[in-house]
Amino acid sequence: MKKSLKTVERQVAVQLVVSHAHSLPMCVRLRYEPTDPYVVHAVFFVDCDEPVEWVLGRDLLADGLKGSAGYADVRIWSAAGQRDQSMYIALGASAGTALLEVPVRDITSFLEDTETLVPRGAESGHIDWDAELAHILSRG
Numbered sequence: 619m620k621k622s623l624k625t626v627e628r629q630v631a632v633q634l635v636v637s638h639a640h641s642l643p644m645c646v647r648l649r650y651e652p653t654d655p656y657v658v659h660a661v662f663f664v665d666c667d668e669p670v671e672w673v674l675g676r677d678l679l680a681d682g683l684k685g686s687a688g689y690a691d692v693r694i695w696s697a698a699g700q701r702d703q704s705m706y707i708a709l710g711a712s713a714g715t716a717l718l719e720v721p722v723r724d725i726t727s728f729l730e731d732t733e734t735l736v737p738r739g740a741e742s743g744h745i746d747w748d749a750e751l752a753h754i755l756s757r758g
Contacts, residue, residue: 627647691709
């Protein structure tokens with residue numbers, strides 16, 4: 619884990635669920651930046667030239683620890699019968715759907731570290747609203 623005033627990063631070993639009986643190990647790097655306080659960047663390292671990045675809501679991850687959360691392209695729920703040790707994250711795109719089994723303890727620890735930097739509910743105080751407005755206006 620890397621923790622600084624600017625970011626929280628964590629490498630997490632996950633399982634890509636291929637079928638009910640088979641899964642493949644893979645790695646995901648989670649990154650949280652207080653300057654973009656509502657999101658978590660998840661970079662998946664798969665067997666291809668480029669890693670695949672998804673942007674997930676931090677609240678969505680936290681809500682997924684307590685029960686089913688999300689809809690459409692991103693859904694998260696606890697793994698029944700896993701004694702709260704695992705959770706599932708389903709990611710859908712035009713190319714297909716990926717189902718990941720993720721250790722709850724890694725997500726919990728990661729989220730606790732992000733909340734040390736930016737408590738839930740205090741996110742808007744960490745956004746540079748002038749820079750955001752300038753960015754929007756520059757796009758025309």
